[in-house]
Amino acid sequence: MEETIWDLRTDKTIAAIKEGKRLDGRKFDEYREVKIVNDISENADGSARVLLGKTDVIAGIKMVPGDPYPDSPDEGTISVGAELLPLASPSFESGPPREEATELARVVDRGIRESKAIDFKKLCIREGELVWIVFIDVYTMNHDGNLFDACSIAALSSLLKTKIPKLEADRVVAHEYAGKLALARKPLLSTFAKMANNVVLDPILSEEKAMEARFSCATTEDDCLCAFQKGGGGSFTESEIDNCIDVAFKKAKDIRKLL
Amino acid sequence: MKKKDKVDYVKNGKRLDGRKVDELRPIKIEAGVLQRADGSAYLEWGQNKVLVAVYGPREALPKHIQNPYRALVNYNYRMATFSVPDRKSPKPGRREIEISKVSGEALERAIFLERFPNTTIDVFVEILDSNAGTRVAALSAASVALADAGIPMRDLVSAVGVGKAGGEVILDLNKAEEDAPDAVDMPIAMLPRTKEIVLLQMDGLFTKKEWQKSMKLAEKGCEQVYEAQREALRKKFLEAEKEDKKSKKAGDQ
Amino acid sequence: MEKETRRKKIVVPGELVTEERKRIGSHVFVDEGKVYADSLGISYPDSSTASVVPLHGKYIPGRNDLIVGIISNETFNSYIVDINSIYHSFISKDSVRHELKRGSIISAIIQNVDEINEADLEDIRVFFGGEVIEVSPVKVPRIIGKNGSMLNVLKDNTGCNLIVGRNGWVWAKDGNLGLLVKAIRLIERESHLSDLTNKVEAFLKDEKGETKK
Numbered sequence: 001m002e003e004t005i006w007d008l009r010t011d012k013t014i015a016a017i018k019e020g021k022r023l024d025g026r027k028f029d030e031y032r033e034v035k036i037v038n039d040i041s042e043n044a045d046g047s048a049r050v051l052l053g054k055t056d057v058i059a060g061i062k063m064v065p066g067d068p069y070p071d072s073p074d075e076g077t078i079s080v081g082a083e084l085l086p087l088a089s090p091s092f093e094s095g096p097p098r099e100e101a102t103e104l105a106r107v108v109d110r111g112i113r114e115s116k117a118i119d120f121k122k123l124c125i126r127e128g129e130l131v132w133i134v135f136i137d138v139y140t141m142n143h144d145g146n147l148f149d150a151c152s153i154a155a156l157s158s159l160l161k162t163k164i165p166k167l168e169a170d171r172v173v174a175h176e177y178a179g180k181l182a183l184a185r186k187p188l189l190s191t192f193a194k195m196a197n198n199v200v201l202d203p204i205l206s207e208e209k210a211m212e213a214r215f216s217c218a219t220t221e222d223d224c225l226c227a228f229q230k231g232g233g234g235s236f237t238e239s240e241i242d243n244c245i246d247v248a249f250k251k252a253k254d255i256r257k258l259l
Numbered sequence: 260m261k262k263k264d265k266v267d268y269v270k271n272g273k274r275l276d277g278r279k280v281d282e283l284r285p286i287k288i289e290a291g292v293l294q295r296a297d298g299s300a301y302l303e304w305g306q307n308k309v310l311v312a313v314y315g316p317r318e319a320l321p322k323h324i325q326n327p328y329r330a331l332v333n334y335n336y337r338m339a340t341f342s343v344p345d346r347k348s349p350k351p352g353r354r355e356i357e358i359s360k361v362s363g364e365a366l367e368r369a370i371f372l373e374r375f376p377n378t379t380i381d382v383f384v385e386i387l388d389s390n391a392g393t394r395v396a397a398l399s400a401a402s403v404a405l406a407d408a409g410i411p412m413r414d415l416v417s418a419v420g421v422g423k424a425g426g427e428v429i430l431d432l433n434k435a436e437e438d439a440p441d442a443v444d445m446p447i448a449m450l451p452r453t454k455e456i457v458l459l460q461m462d463g464l465f466t467k468k469e470w471q472k473s474m475k476l477a478e479k480g481c482e483q484v485y486e487a488q489r490e491a492l493r494k495k496f497l498e499a500e501k502e503d504k505k506s507k508k509a510g511d512q
Numbered sequence: 513m514e515k516e517t518r519r520k521k522i523v524v525p526g527e528l529v530t531e532e533r534k535r536i537g538s539h540v541f542v543d544e545g546k547v548y549a550d551s552l553g554i555s556y557p558d559s560s561t562a563s564v565v566p567l568h569g570k571y572i573p574g575r576n577d578l579i580v581g582i583i584s585n586e587t588f589n590s591y592i593v594d595i596n597s598i599y600h601s602f603i604s605k606d607s608v609r610h611e612l613k614r615g616s617i618i619s620a621i622i623q624n625v626d627e628i629n630e631a632d633l634e635d636i637r638v639f640f641g642g643e644v645i646e647v648s649p650v651k652v653p654r655i656i657g658k659n660g661s662m663l664n665v666l667k668d669n670t671g672c673n674l675i676v677g678r679n680g681w682v683w684a685k686d687g688n689l690g691l692l693v694k695a696i697r698l699i700e701r702e703s704h705l706s707d708l709t710n711k712v713e714a715f716l717k718d719e720k721g722e723t724k725k
Contacts, residue, residue, distance in 0.1 A: 102356045114462040213364075215459070225470060228445065228461035231360070233332075233367030235455035238474055245467055297570070316570070316598050369525075371541075371550060376628050378598060406525050409569025411539065411550040414526030452526050452548075492524045492552050496567050 010210040017196050022207070024053075028200045029247045034153065036258055038161050046162030046181070050154040053204065054144035056088075059154035060137055061162045063181075065170060068124070068131040076123020076131035080109035082138050082151060089143040107189065107229045108138065108151050111218035112159070115187035115226040122182060130170060134162070134181070145205035148216050148229075152189035157259055159183060186256050187226050190248035191216040194232075199240055201247055215241065217248045221256060268425030268439055275435055281476055283419070283431045283483055288400065288491035290407040298408025300491070302400035305433060306390035309397050311404040316378035330375035334363030336397055338386040358394045365398060365418075365448045365458035371411040380410060391434040392420040395446045398458065403488050407495060415488050416457060418448035419480035421473040428469055430476045443469070447477045451485040454478065519557050523549035523564055530555075530562045537563020571597045571649040571679040573622045573631035580644060580677030581633070583616040593618065596649075596679040599630045610638050617644060617683055619675050642673070642685030645693055649680035651700050654708070661709050666695055669716035691719055 009023075016023050026032065032053030041047040046061035068075060082105035084092045112118065123132040136159070138151040163177035193203035193211035203211060212234025218227035225245065230236065236244075269280060278284070284305030293299035296312035303309075319325045336359045340347050351359075363382070370380065382404070384397040395418035402416040422432050424439035437444055443463030449456055465473075523529060529540050529547045536542065539551045540562050549555060553566040573579070573595065581593040584600065591612055593601045603620070612618070620633035647655060655676050656663050667674050671687030684692055695712055702708065 099356050099360045102353045103360055106353060106357045110462045114464065116464065220464075223466065225461065225465040225467065226463065228459050229361070230456065230459035231364055233364050233372075235368045235450065235453075235457045236459070237455060241456065241459065242471075245470065249467075318599065374628075375598060406552045409551055409566050412525035413541070413543075413548075413550070415524060450526070489524050489527075493522050496522050496552060496554075 006206070006209045009206040013206045013210040014196050017198050017200070017207075017210075022200060022204075024204060026202075028198065029251065031149075031202045031251055031255065032204070034255055034258055036153065036157050038157060042175075044158070045165060045177075046158040046160075048154050048157035048161065049141075050150050050157065052146060052150040052153070052202065054142060055146060055150045056140070056142035056144075057147065057150045057154050058139045058141060059151065059158040060139075061158050062135045062137075063162070063165055063172075064133050064135060065125060065130050065167065065172065066133040068128065072120070073128035074124045074131075075120035076125075076133060077120060078109065078113060078118060078134040078136060080105045080112070080136045080138070080155065082108065082140075082147075084140050084143070084147075088140040092140075092143070103229070103231065104147055104151060105138075107148060107216055107227065108136075108155055110227040110229075111152055111187045111189050112136070112155060115185045115218065115220050115224070117156075117183045117185040117187055117220075118159070119182065119184060125167070125170075132164070134159075143205065145203050145208045146191050148191045149189050149202060152187075152218070153255060153259075156186060156188060160186075160259055185220045185222065185224075186259065187218050187220050188252040188255055189216050189218045189227070190244075190252055192244045192247075194234055194236060194240065199236075199244060201251060215244050217245055219245075219248050219252045221253070223249060266425060266439070268436060269427040269429065274429065276433060278431075280427060280429045281479055283480055284433065286484065286487045288403055288487050290403050290491045290495040296404075296408070298404045298406070298410070300400045300404040300407060302396055302403070304392065304396040304399075305431075306388055307386070307393050307396045308388040309393065309400045310385045310387060311397065311400045312383045313380065313401070313404045313408040313410070314383075315380040315408075316375040316410070317381070319377060319379035324379075325377040327376050329372040330370070330378045330380050332363045332367050332370065332372070332382065333379050334359045334366065334382045334384070334401070336362060336384045336386070336394065338389065338393070342386045342389045358397075361458055361460065362394060362398050362401070366401060366405065366416055368455065368457045369402065369412045369414050369416050369450060370405065371413065374411060380405070391432055391437045391444075392446070394418075395420050395448065395458075398448050399484050399488060403491055406492055414450040414452050415485060416448050417451050417481040417484040417488060418446065418458060419477055419484055421445050421447065421477045421480065422461075423463065423465065423469060423473075428472045428476065430480045443473075445470075445473055445477070447474075447481075449478070449481045451481060520554045521557055522553075523555050524552050525550055529564065530557065532562075534560060534562040537561040539564035539566050566650075568648060568650055571595070572629055573597055573625045574678070575622055575625055577622045577678040578675070579620055579622060579631075579633075579679040580675055580681040580683045581618050581620060581679075582644065582681075583612045583614055583618065585614060586612070591616075593620075593633065595631065595633075596677075596681050597629070597631070599628070601631050601633050603633050603636055608636055608638055612638065617642060619677065619683065639675075639683055639685065642683050643689060645682040645684060645696060647680050647682060647696060647700060649678070652676060652678055652680060654699050655682065655696060657709055662699065662712065665709055665713045665716070666692060669713065669720065670695065688720075691716065694719065 035051040044060040162181040165172040166176040213232035298313040398418040423443035424436040445461040448458035551566040553564040585592040623634040624632040
């Protein structure tokens with residue numbers, strides 16, 4: 001098991017945090033370097049690979065015509081899937097980390113959905129019959145912490161590049177497109193880890209192993225909050241959350257410039 | 260409940276169901292309702308009806324999931340197939356899996372887990388009827404069931420929903436309010452004594468000001484939930500005490 | 513006995529027990545100098561010790577407790593014993609002369625309890641036959657009575673061989689087992705009555721008289 005070595009790193013991580021430092025030398029409210037490569041898959045309608053430090057994720061979009069929900073006949077929808085690929089971490093192969101992947105997918109989903117970045121009404125092809133379903137699937141390639149933000153950046157980045165497929169007799173024509181997917185907002189998640197009474201942005205894996213609690217906050221460029229998620233067995237105070245929100249607004253702006 | 264025309268979610272200080280903006284739906288909690296469980300609780304919160312059973316601490320199995328330093332909390336939130344307007348598939352969906360994860364984590368902070376290494380505390384939640392806010396109802400009931408099981412805790416966990424409908428920040432949204440076009444839903448759970456936040460989720464579009472306003476309502480709401488929880492436990496004790504009275508020390512050999 | 517005179521307070525987990533400096537007893541914890549309950553139970557504000565008597569909970573082994581256990585499994589050199597607590601106990605196969613199997617009943621004294629409440633057992637006795645009656649661990653003192661008075665009443669009037677384990681398991685054999693169970697349930701149910709020992713004795717005599725008729 002890899003557990004033993006992580007125990008040692010946990011001690012080191014905590015000791016550093018108590019001295020106001022992080023093991024990789026970053027400030028508490030600093031992101032790792034973000035690299036975005038768009039259009040990594042020609043068959044995808046939109047795609048992006050995102051490196052957040054050593055954390056490496058890929059998002060791909062497929063737009064598929066489908067049935068609308070009965071209670072919203074004139075609206076399309078989105079569907080986010082997340083796969084914690086065994087190639088990303090030795091711990092991903094031992095037993096299915098089902099709930100981690102589920103939480104990840106749902107938090108990324110909420111950030112996009114609740115920001116109303118995508119107008120679901122514009123995804124309607126024929127009311128009550130046919131609508132676009134935007135499948136956003138994120139895959140982890142290398143897990144060095146903070147999959148939430150990496151997947152959120154990858155999802156947004158690929159949505160910004162997404163082309164709407166051309167339809168003929170209600171079927172998609174391969175590699176032909178009829179326009180671009182419109183995005184009204186650019187929602188991004190910012191994730192924080194709390195340990196030893198300190199809160200740090202964008203935790204690396206050793207910090208995630210050491211953390212007591214995690215908080216993610218999705219923000220938009222027009223200063224709206226659109227999703228929260230607290231995880232982990234510890235707790236946050238109201239003022240800590242307040243601070244996280246301020247940092248999230250500021251730091252997500254920097255990342256938006258890279259898109 | 261899609262409404263195109265503008266609905267007044269708050270009119271003259273009253274909501275659609277007649278409540279004030281900071282008013283909870285009626286809450287009723289009963290502790291110790293299931294015979295086989297180590298602890299249990301039944302809760303009604305408006306239309307929501309929840310049964311919770313707690314088993315443990317007991318040996319965590321299979322052995323490789325055991326933690327030699329503390330107990331695990333295994334929280335299972337499930338909705339009965341008939342608890343929603345359309346029949347729900349009995350298979351746990353992604354929503355239930357996520358709620359189970361964050362709710363179990365919320366309880367971890369409250370329980371003295373380090374006293375029971377290698378064990379698991381299993382919490383089973385069954386939603387019998389629902390009308391928005393079931394996860395906070397379930398979590399509030401679960402902490403009563405844990406106390407009923409005699410599991411040592413730092414505090415109860417009190418949870419409540421807050422959010423926004425029709426531009427108004429309100430406490431304890433019902434389904435009609437949750438379906439507002441601009442609805443924001445923020446489930447939150449706190450330890451009542453220290454005000455530590457142990458569960459926090461939100462979706463919808465919120466400004467920071469609205470968030471802060473919601474927090475004020477949430478704190479007030481949690482206090483009321485705590486009183487209902489405390490009352491349920493005290494009542495349970497008084498019932499048991501009636502039987503136990505006078506003989507407290509008589510049995511010492 | 514000072515019972516009715518003592519002030520009592522029902523507390524829930526996390527509720528303040530005292531702000532005074534007191535000796536720290538069981539089922540409480542200290543946070544920033546104040547003492548809080550960790551369980552649902554009662555505290556006695558006038559007591560010199562800050563502690564909570566919990567309403568219920570699992571049996572937590574205590575040193576020198578007499579317990580009744582049931583063999584649940586075996587390894588090649590030991591038996592695994594269910595003692596109705598959080599953890600199982602183990603006894604070496606060398607420590608018993610008989611070959612035991614799943615379901616065998618023993619009694620033992622808790623010799624030692626480690627920091628996570630795992631118990632070492634000694635003075636193992638093996639029982640052949642008989643039944644195990646389950647009672648709530650918090651009611652066990654009532655079934656024993658002051659100086660074992662209740663226990664004697666039960667033994668004398670039912671003719672049962674009886675071992676009352678602190679862990680809430682009562683081993684009983686021979687005699688009128690049905691009557692014994694009735695009497696135990698009476699004790700559990702009506703443990704609030706004063707003079708309970710005499711009442712149980714009267715009940716047993718009465719029942720016996722009726723069955724003889």
